[in-house]
Amino acid sequence: MSDLETLESEILAAVAAAASESALEEVRIATLGKKGSVSERLKMLGKVSPEERRELGPAINGLKARVGEALAARKAVLQEEALTARMEAERVDISLPLRRPPAEEGRVHPVSQVIDELTAIFADMGFSIAEGPDIETDHLNFTALNFPEDHPARDMHDTFFMHPRADGERMLLRTHTSPVQVRTMMSQKPPIRVITPGRTYRCDSDQTHTPMFHQVEGLVIDKGSHIGHLKWVLEEFCKAFFEVDELKMRFRPSFFPFTEPSMEVDIGCDRSGGEVRVGEGDDWLEILGCGMVHPNVIRNCGLDPDEYQGFAWGMGIDRLAMLKYGMPDLRAFFDADVRWIEHYGFRPLDLPTLFGGLSR
């Protein structure tokens, strides 16, 4: 074996034996470095005869190339090994649980969500939202709405009153959102289509009554809307709100001072399972009161009841929420128990729309 062959096999053995990039670098310096064994051989070429050079030149250059390749190959292997080792060392327990993101933690109260649902439905039918103050005058809460002087709802038992003012006027907490209907009729020109969601108050407290609750009323005033339209609006609303294709509805004659004719509306439901299921079964559940706006009310708002007509309805928002989403107890709506809000509340980004469906 020639000297070069011996050298080559020694070098390749050293390359293969290098266990780290630094060891490999030492081999490179010892071979291809300025004073390395291969470099020394190359330098010697200048000192030999042309004949020898012709023979040795390609041999040494070949050696240099092969050593270079061997070093590069080994380096790639070592880098790969080092990277693999580093990756292994950097391994984490990806099962570690993260904190729940704030948007998952937050909730929108069912009353707010249902108001958004109502808004989505009625906006589609051309209604806007009207609002008014919670502290009302006796006139707007009762008198303008055709309540006879001694109607039981004016009783201290039902209505929260403020202390009488110096001039004797006694403000009260509105017992329904109907004063907003009066305010709307007095400030807008027909055609009017509004819904009036808001807080209402009555001196009453048990499992199904709280001293504060939410109501939404609707009002349509124009020159031609009648009970047929009222039935259509409420049927369309109920189907959309309860997200059912068919819903049995029953309109019963009833009495309210501010409407004539007056009706109460029942929807078909099933009570057999302990929970009320809307849209199934043969039972009835009363959900709202409605009627044609009383001529006296239209007149009290400065409109001529022979020219203008329309209808109104009212229902409990909390009750609608309870029916749709199955809350058993009204009082819990106002208790702010985080467990209740978490369970019955809605995710912040679940905004009800008609195009995306009202609820998940």
Add this chain to the structure above:
Amino acid sequence: MKFTLSWLKDHLETDASLDEIVETLTRIGLEVEEVTSPADRLRPFTIAKVLEARPHPNADRLQVLSVDAGDGAAPLQIVCGAPNARAGLVGVLARPGDYVPGIDVTLSVGKIRDVESFGMMCSERELELSESHDGIMDLGEDAPLGASYAEYAGLDDPVIEIGLTPNRPDCASVSGIARDLAAAGLGIFKENRPASVVGEGACPVAVRLEFGDTPPLCPAFGLRLVRGITNGPSPAWMQKRLVAIGLRPINALVDITNYITFDRGRPLHVFDAAKVAGDLVVRRGREGEELLGLDGKTYRFDDSMCVISDDNGVESIGGIMGGELSGCTEETTDVLIESALWDPVNIARTGRALGISTDARYRFERGVDPQFCLPGLDLATQMVIELCGGTATEVMFTGELPNSERMIDFPVAEVKRLTGLSLTTPEIKGVLTRLGFWVTGSGDTVKVAPPSWRPDVHGKADLVEEVVRIVGLDEVPATPLPNLSSVSGRVLTPGQLRRGQARRALAVRGLKEAVTWSFISRAQAEAFGGGRRDLELANPISPELSDMRPSLVPGLAAAAQRNADRGYPDVALFEVGQIFGDDTPKGQSMVAAGLRRGTAGFNGAERHWSGNAPAVSVFDAKADAEAALAAIGAPVDKLMVFAEAPAWLHPGRSGELRLGPKTVLARFGELHPRVLAALDLEGPMVAFEVYLDAVPTPKSKARAGRSKGALDTSDLMPVRRDFAFVVDEAVTAERLLKAARGAEKTLITGVTLFDVYRGAGIAEGQKSMAIDVTLQPRDRTLTDEDIEAVAASIRAAVEKATGGTLRG
């Protein structure tokens, strides 16, 4: 209003089934609330006879009965505590396995003081027949042993209860209900008009209506004496009907008045003539006058109330309740029967003031048929003579029956206009006529006179209601509401939009939405700057809910504390709702407020492997407030923070965000320890309020479109430089940042504060604040000289504004 099926059929000739009747009642506005057949509950109970009653060996008040159940088997041993249990009594037996409704117990074989008992003899209350618990039922010896009690007692007559709306006094009577059903096509109404009773001689007791100059509270009063009667129990058929609708039979005279009250909606009163001294005077009560009522309670009167008095004083509360002392008993031999009219509003007021609800008040306050005042008296006289014997005098009638006649011009097209229902004139006239309305004319407009028993009908719309409810609302076709436009526009007002935006932005920040009461306690209101008298309820439902809230924070704080008390100390709550500054509409405004308790910060609460959550701080509240303001489109970059806040916040850890020097858009901070202590709250609690209505509405620039304008960027690299300034403690970050930002207007695009340092190298009472300034070149790369020029102006501006110097 309750009645039985057989009772209804006294006034309605019909083949309709119970189901048809019930369905029709609801359809025409007489909503059926319940149909019960007492027989169903009472099915197991049979008639049995007590053969023997011996003292209980171990108890003084108990007896051991031997009872023949009438089934041929051996007598049953039953332990009984009723004082009236005796040998020979025929009563009602419940056996082991039977459910006794009045005590809500299913019987089993019992052992009472060591004596076995195989059932019980029942009282009326135990069978829910009445409230009577004086002893066990005593049916009389002729009751058939072993027979079903319900059958024997005729209790298999279904009882129908309707929820009567206040406008229909005519249907507070069985006959009125029958008339409505007949009008709806369910049979023929039997008029049953009482024949007039010819009396002998004048009524010896005179009646005077004495109201002086004040409005008469009793327009008409009829009185008649029936002499020589024998008052005993009323006949079984009458008692059964009264019991079925929940009334307790008393004696024939009283039962007749109750019966006619329900049968015809005509309340009456009977006085024992022997106990009436002198004439009857109907007048206003006098301050301090009292009466022991038939219910055993004493009532005091004033001059707003109407009473009937004689020489002894007040004998009756007119139209509401009679007096105990002049009432009829089994000993009564001469009876005065009263049929009068009363002012409905005054009846309602008096009944409310005295807290009396009677069947008479119920009818008079709704309005009874004035034309039936005297026929009702005749009917009562007739029944008294029939059941108790005696002879009647003539009627003593005082006052005047009010004329309730009125004529309504009724364009028949109103039916179509208001309901959409197409009916012919004869159909419309037919319905009204069947209901007792007088109708004349055949053109477009007919004349209609409502009957005397319908005080609720005044105008065209009322007549439309009568027609549509009898024809049936089901006949009205649902009609689509015409579209006002093809695509609906925006319907929410800016205020409504803001509430929604704030709500969802806060929920996204992990806060849970609460809805708390609009009223809070006085202590809470006062602690949060409220407590004005005009915002205090005159009649709160509880002292905890007495004042309209001046802030949402007290309600949220109380809610957070409730959660903490339940074991959930780290909660983040918010509410979007109204607060009250005074009792006018302008005093009410909309607020978005939130509260974080414990460690419930934005990044999560409690301990966690990634780092434990710190206690909530003023900056959590500030971040929430700023997020809500940003979400509603407030000009957040123009806001200034002021370290001034209301007394309910920690003075050193709170602030206000203002637009300009005066407009407060938000407040935030840590709740003051004094407030926590006063309201029994445990901190840490931080809270904020954003005043949604205070944020100015962006001027609706008459802009051509919604374009956001072109994006202006530069291709040149931004340059960033850090500066650290040493300033006095009192220098706020806002002051320093504002100075730095304003130092140069074109190149500086951003200044952030990245470090606040106190300690080694910095003198006591001073701090180092380090800022990172971004310079964005516009048209050429910046030279070192350019950058140094900007740096110099920043140093100068900060020094001028804060006195700070560059940290060495």
